[in-house]
């Protein structure tokens with residue numbers, strides 16, 4: 001038995017080392033010789049690591065670089081200042097006077113007027129759910145659509161061609177369109193803010209005046225009707241109030257968390273109030289509705305939204321847009337872009353790793369969805385299969 005046996009050390013190094021260097025006469029082998037043998041095996045392992053392992057690692061980082069930066073987010077970004085969360089009370093039988101009082105507010109003689117303004121992309125079904133939920137409490141609906149997505153792709157005026165579906169708000173609708181600027185290679189957030197400025201003008205055209213309530217939210221951020229009713233009836237509510245919404249993904253089966261806060265309600269001030277989708281105050285009213293992201297009926301709407309959306313850089317591979325993959329991701333409650341959770345602490349990132357577990361509760365959902373369950377089955381638990389095309 002000589003050291004010449006050692007060069008065979010390869011992947012299964014330990015076993016082979018044992019066999020080659022140890023073998024039958026293992027007991028007889030001196031400690032030093034064994035050590036030398038092991039070192040040689042170690043060298044080979046190190047070389048393998050250098051010439052195979054490191055290139056693989058570089059490749060993996062290259063392919064998943066964006067994922068890595070997301071995972072390491074807690075190192076380079078600290079969490080935003082926490083909100084002052086206002087407890088939210090509601091019971092269908094409680095009087096408005098009593099409810100306002102529970103929040104520390106007085107009740108008004110007459111309710112404020114409410115304006116609901118949205119930038120529309122392609123969320124027809126969710127718009128139907130939203131406007132039905134809010135209809136009893138809203139004085140004027142405002143909708144703006146553009147022939148350009150935020151990512152400068154041409155898009156049809158989908159609301160205009162489906163306007164018949166929304167007859168029930170026609171007498172209260174201020175509808176406007178804005179032409180896209182189609183600047184190639186521009187940051188999508190620029191087109192987005194351009195469209196929000198156009199929406200500000202449309203809101204004025206709709207006839208808003210001081211102290212009317214203005215809801216600023218994306219179409220898929222739906223305040224619950226009773227929340228808006230409370231805010232229009234109570235005095236002394238904050239000038240700017242964010243709404244905490246339950247986050248759902250793909251349908252009301254996948255309840256991600258309760259951390260959506262971008263939607264807000266404003267007591268309008270002419271010349272001051274600007275339509276925005278970022279943080280504008282520290283006040284957050286708890287449990288005020290639903291945010292259903294990527295809640296689409298057709299697979300084609302998923303691919304459209306993935307390409308139209310401000311985070312288009314997340315489509316790192318063409319196969320992300322493959323309809324079979326998208327259907328599979330929806331049914332698993334996994335991430336369309338294969339990303340890590342967007343959180344600020346490792347604890348939260350790790351807690352949210354992997355698919356969202358299914359929820360089988362369909363309690364406390366928008367009323368219209370339950371009344372029309374047959375038409376919106378894909379939004380309810382247990383129905384993840386989407387229509388193709």
Ligand SMILES: *[C@@H]1O[C@H](CO)[C@@H](O)[C@H](O)[C@H]1NC(C)=O
Nearest residue numbers: 090091092093094095096098
């Ligand atoms: C609601 O109020 C009515 C009349 O005051 C009462 O009969 C009913 O039991 C109440 N319902 C609930 C759920 O408290």
Ligand SMILES: *[C@@H]1O[C@H](CO)[C@@H](O)[C@H](O)[C@H]1NC(C)=O
Nearest residue numbers: 147148154177178179180182
């Ligand atoms: C978008 O709309 C504007 C204004 O209506 C129009 O001038 C422009 O030609 C449209 N662009 C495309 C690509 O449809």
